[in-house]
Amino acid sequence: MNRKRLQAVVAKEWLDMRKNKMVLIMMALLPLLMVGMIVGTVYFMERLPDAEFDPETGDSGMGLPPELEALGYKDGVIILLNDQYMFYLLLIPLALPVYVAAYSIIGEKETRSLEPLLATPISTTELLLGKIIAASAPAVILTWLSFVLTAFGLYIISNPTVFAYWMRPVWSLSMAFQTPFLAVLSTACGVIASSRLNDPRAAQQVTAIFIVPLIGLSLIVLMGKVYLDLRIMGWATLLIAATTAGVVWLAVKLFQRETILTRWK
Amino acid sequence: MIRTEHLTKRFGKLLAVDDLNLEVERGEVFGFLGPNGAGKTTTMRMLAALIAPTSGAAWINGKRIGQDDESVRASVGLLTENPGLYPRLNAGENLSFFAKLHGVQDITGQVRKYLALLGLWERRTEAVGGFSKGMQQKLAIARALLHEPPVLFLDEPTSALDPEASRVVRDFIATLKSEGRTIFICTHNLDEADRLCDRVAVIKQRLIRVDAPETLRQGLYGQSVRVQLREKAPAYLARVRELPFVTEVFETAEGFRVALNEPENHNPELIQALVAAGAAIQFVERESHSLEQVYFDLLRESETEA
Numbered sequence A: 001m002n003r004k005r006l007q008a009v010v011a012k013e014w015l016d017m018r019k020n021k022m023v024l025i026m027m028a029l030l031p032l033l034m035v036g037m038i039v040g041t042v043y044f045m046e047r048l049p050d051a052e053f054d055p056e057t058g059d060s061g062m063g064l065p066p067e068l069e070a071l072g073y074k075d076g077v078i079i080l081l082n083d084q085y086m087f088y089l090l091l092i093p094l095a096l097p098v099y100v101a102a103y104s105i106i107g108e109k110e111t112r113s114l115e116p117l118l119a120t121p122i123s124t125t126e127l128l129l130g131k132i133i134a135a136s137a138p139a140v141i142l143t144w145l146s147f148v149l150t151a152f153g154l155y156i157i158s159n160p161t162v163f164a165y166w167m168r169p170v171w172s173l174s175m176a177f178q179t180p181f182l183a184v185l186s187t188a189c190g191v192i193a194s195s196r197l198n199d200p201r202a203a204q205q206v207t208a209i210f211i212v213p214l215i216g217l218s219l220i221v222l223m224g225k226v227y228l229d230l231r232i233m234g235w236a237t238l239l240i241a242a243t244t245a246g247v248v249w250l251a252v253k254l255f256q257r258e259t260i261l262t263r264w265k
Numbered sequence B: 001m002i003r004t005e006h007l008t009k010r011f012g013k014l015l016a017v018d019d020l021n022l023e024v025e026r027g028e029v030f031g032f033l034g035p036n037g038a039g040k041t042t043t044m045r046m047l048a049a050l051i052a053p054t055s056g057a058a059w060i061n062g063k064r065i066g067q068d069d070e071s072v073r074a075s076v077g078l079l080t081e082n083p084g085l086y087p088r089l090n091a092g093e094n095l096s097f098f099a100k101l102h103g104v105q106d107i108t109g110q111v112r113k114y115l116a117l118l119g120l121w122e123r124r125t126e127a128v129g130g131f132s133k134g135m136q137q138k139l140a141i142a143r144a145l146l147h148e149p150p151v152l153f154l155d156e157p158t159s160a161l162d163p164e165a166s167r168v169v170r171d172f173i174a175t176l177k178s179e180g181r182t183i184f185i186c187t188h189n190l191d192e193a194d195r196l197c198d199r200v201a202v203i204k205q206r207l208i209r210v211d212a213p214e215t216l217r218q219g220l221y222g223q224s225v226r227v228q229l230r231e232k233a234p235a236y237l238a239r240v241r242e243l244p245f246v247t248e249v250f251e252t253a254e255g256f257r258v259a260l261n262e263p264e265n266h267n268p269e270l271i272q273a274l275v276a277a278g279a280a281i282q283f284v285e286r287e288s289h290s291l292e293q294v295y296f297d298l299l300r301e302s303e304t305e306a
């Protein structure tokens, strides 16, 4: 593995991304929407009278898990909702890289640049790792940025309890450690689809199909009303990390230079 | 510099390259000719370590393909059939990327050198997607040269170029040859092959013939001269037939075509004999067969053999 060549691939991908307005807009859109949605709903809920949240009197009332009962209904409901939103934020690293990753190899096929590229001394690992890093790093940074922006928003419009719950370690640690793996996982799935298929739209759809089970998994956790603690999140992180490593390995294994180069459309 | 032994490539049932034995010397410009689908690009891809041979072996600069691919790729510059540039990046960025992949030391220097040599320096900051075909082709040639490879593979370097751009590229190839590089060219432009190449190979899956264009001509047609007369007469023909060094005479519309072994030595005698017989000679010229003629005849010959 040659660091210079890896860096060259990453730099070229970023340069290309910077010149592709469509990709930039698409990448910025999802995080902005998420942050807006979270901060917006909390803003409106904060302005509703407390009585609205009481399951006995209000119509938006809902039961709270025992861990949150001490907080009072309004804060409890907002915090519960924010916990769900946090899952949505964790979908950003899964969703954002799909477009770029699906294009990673297909784009090279379309411009016919794959042949000159593979004629250089670059190794398959360098090429694919470069592509994966280039597509996942912006997603990771945008996700972290969304988390911080939301925290900032909550700090301003909400109360210290809600803010403290947003910042509690189970979430900030998940954000810190799961985001990179999720982004790489999604990107590697995209790269596999991109090496195997010739149509970018098909590759995006296939990548999305890879990712749906992951989304399902997170929803199951929510619906089971599991109150997430550090232990569960720690195991989840390990599981995600292991899956990611496996999928990256697979992406490199499945990249057959000769077939990719010469397969007819 | 380039050597192949029984090089063979199959795609499933299809035999694309069959038992190819070639040897290209250092500094040689070698033309690779053959009809569409003859296996030219496939051979180049094998030699550039892009695809693996089904059987047989090949060496580039002493390194065997399939065993030492990284050094093979380092000593080879490849111009692919399609330029394959990144359309959103500009010319300089396209080249820098490839220079980095090749581990070039002085990236800016090399990029500047080849952009300037190919007349693209002024346009270096424009997105390549807006370049004309000819400019893209030149940029792709520059890209193949950044790491100063001793061996160059050029797949149809002047197809899709206008006559002027083709000329620029041809002159450039001549310069590269003078630098001592080994150049392997696939082309359908037979005039160009004739002008540029020290030797040409005609292939159609198998190797049909390989030699210098001039040797191929002589092998097929021997040497002959065309004589154009003001008026033809049977006596002249009979007189020429009598000459001991003449192997064959054909009548043409304006005179004869005379096949003879050493035109340099025997032409004066031929002319004397004709003049003595009273013929009024207008022109005597060396009969020239185009490489195109050679090419067709070789292919036809190989078909009748098969």
Ligand SMILES: Nc1ncnc2c1ncn2[C@@H]1O[C@H](COP(=O)(O)OP(=O)(O)OP(=O)(O)O)[C@@H](O)[C@H]1O
Pocket: A262, A263, A264, B011, B014, B015, B016, B034, B035, B036, B037, B038, B039, B040, B041, B042, B043
């Ligand atoms: N990946 C592949 N799979 C199947 N067949 C292939 C593949 N690559 C090439 N071929 C076949 O191999 C034969 C040789 O193709 P190749 O591209 O080497 O020809 P060529 O001499 O370069 O032709 P052209 O002058 O048209 O460029 C053709 O019949 C082609 O269809």
Ligand SMILES: [Mg+2]
Pocket: B040, B041, B042, B081, B155, B186
């Ligand atoms: Mg070809």
